[in-house]
Amino acid sequence: MSAARESVLSARGLVKRYGNVTAIDGADFDLFPGEVLAVVGDNGAGKSSLIKALSGALVPDAGEIRVGTERVHFRGPLDARKHGIETVYQDLALTPAQDIASNLFLGRERRLPGLRGSVLRMLDVGGMRDEAEKVLRDLGIGIRSMTQLVETLSGGQRQGIAVARAAAFGTRVVIMDEPTAALGVTESGKVLELIGRLRERGLPVVLISHNMPHVFEIADRVHVHRLGKRIAVVSPRTHTMNEVVGLLTGAVRPDDDHRLQPSNPG
Template sequence: MTPVLEARGLVKRYGRVTAMDGADFELESGEVLAVVGDNGAGKSTLIKALSGAVIPDEGEILVDGERVRFHGPLDSRKHGIETVYQDLALAPALDIATNLFLGRERRRRDPLGTVFRRLDTKGMRREARRVLDELGIDVKSMSQLVETLSGGQRQAVAVARAAAFGSRVVIMDEPTAALGVQESGKVLELIGRIRDRGLPVVLISHNMPHVFEIADRVHVHRLGRRVAVVSPKTHSMNAVVGLLTGALRMADDGSIEEVDLTTGLSR
């Protein structure tokens, strides 16, 4: 099958620093793909390139098999790719419905379709309630201010916004960071529900137990490029850690072999 989102040979340089060095990426339909790697591995640059926040120096990005060029995040959003960053990009002093439609506010119309300047507040709250109910997100009122929500509820609102407008892909950057065990569990359940609706999810996370709980495949990133893609069903957590640290590597036949860190040769 043609990947929903694909990257081939992406390169990004910042002066003498190469953040992406021929990076490849494939996201299949209806899956949760976890992207893991040490700090400085280049995974954040890869995700920013896929979401339009960074323009690669070389390589290509394809959506449903067609080559695209993103000049900014708005371009990726036009292709149905929504991203939830760590800062969530929420406005705490505004209510849930307004945050859900932030930047996409609906205007009131008359029976003939004429658009008024006034916001369609009732319509946005009604649609926000439908989206949150569909995703199983429990909040009392769409008029509730975001600043009154818990960390997990805020994360859920940001994820719901991405799920509501992402027609092809949802990208989540460390969605369980700074959350407790219970709230993290709810966010992982929410990711699973989005996948079950047929919307593929890219999950960037340092939390290996969370990755192995929810991911269908794991993309291992090291030194600016992909070094392996493995399944949690066939590979252990220790194997993934070994791959991302360089202690292990994927052989041409798909097996995993130990690496002598002094010589760089297989043992």
């Protein structure tokens, strides 16, 4: 990577306090084009709060967030979406009683052209199903019918729908919060394949995960979060899982590790 390479999404000095508790303590962040960046940290490290700030779900008390070179002020998730940032949360935010196409376009429903859409407010059901089928096919998600109810899908298939929705509307960044946490080995592998396909399409991915084998399998870089801030950025090519665990638990001091990457890797 060039030292002058521009971040797709970055943050400097983010702070968030809840009374006497400091959830984010001067945190920095950098995501570069076409990479999978894993964010790891122990429970209570503040990584969830960091991700919520980057996705618009939390408004920081101080610091700045930039999308490309533009400084932004997210007041909610819709602001982040307008800048091309889509988030796949742990609960997936799917509606089980609706079909696949309806879930893919949830909150973004398309209406028919002309009076049928503007006056009668009729939805373009056929168009949404065709588009949903194309998105799933492009991502290699094998589901036969877009009319299938989400409640009939497996956990891995549901995760695939949530990823497909993010890929369909995320023009700049996809953030994924523990996407394999509730999945078995086979379904987890399929989700990691999906993340790889997003990277192949040039869409950078932020992966929050406690699963170190998954992190080391798919991530290009690893952002290590501890005590509310980024303490290190490492590469799976230069560090072992045990070394990363040592960093996030405090057993290893960043100052003692000369292999750590700079924030803007050269």
